Amino acid sequence: MKLFLDDRRPCPRGFKVARSASVCIRLLRKHRIHVLSLDYNLGPGRSKGLEVARYIVQSRRFPKHIILHTADRQGRLTMLKLLSRNKPAGVSIGLKPYRS
Template sequence: MRKVFLDDKRPAPEGYRLVTSAKQCKKVLREGRIAVLSLDYNLGRNQPKGDQVVKYMVEKKLYPKTIIIHSNSRYGRLKMYQLLIRNKPRHVPVYIRPLPTPRI
């Protein structure tokens, strides 16, 4: 099982695999076996946003064991959270959390 961190600007926390685009994230979801998926909303100018990954998860029924929304975008957090809560299996928890603090 792996942990995946979707973000175009921030580095992945220790123990996470970084993916920087919705396209990469969808590919990793298809590969399966994701323990934790941490999502950002804004993924670069003129690029698909994190909600496209959430829509893909819902459409394909490809859910990791745990989902974290770490986006700074209030609008994006709410949009992704609401879509997940309406569609995800009951056993998949969804959390809205700030980024973990780096170890010094």
């Protein structure tokens, strides 16, 4: 499965969308995710994509390919550092920032 975490952007073709960190984590627990695309900001007062990145590291449920598509530069860097330091061999991390 390909999973796209974002609170407002349209979901790319071929992906399943999660509009919150909690839904994304639930899907990561239940399904084998091959590609995960993460946004950082998920709306005011809501959990961030960083919560999902922390879950991946703690649970060791790394998708084969992770894309950080957030436009938030600091959020992207924080998630990139966390995931890069902890990912197993064979997991790739790509950057695809969107402009707001």
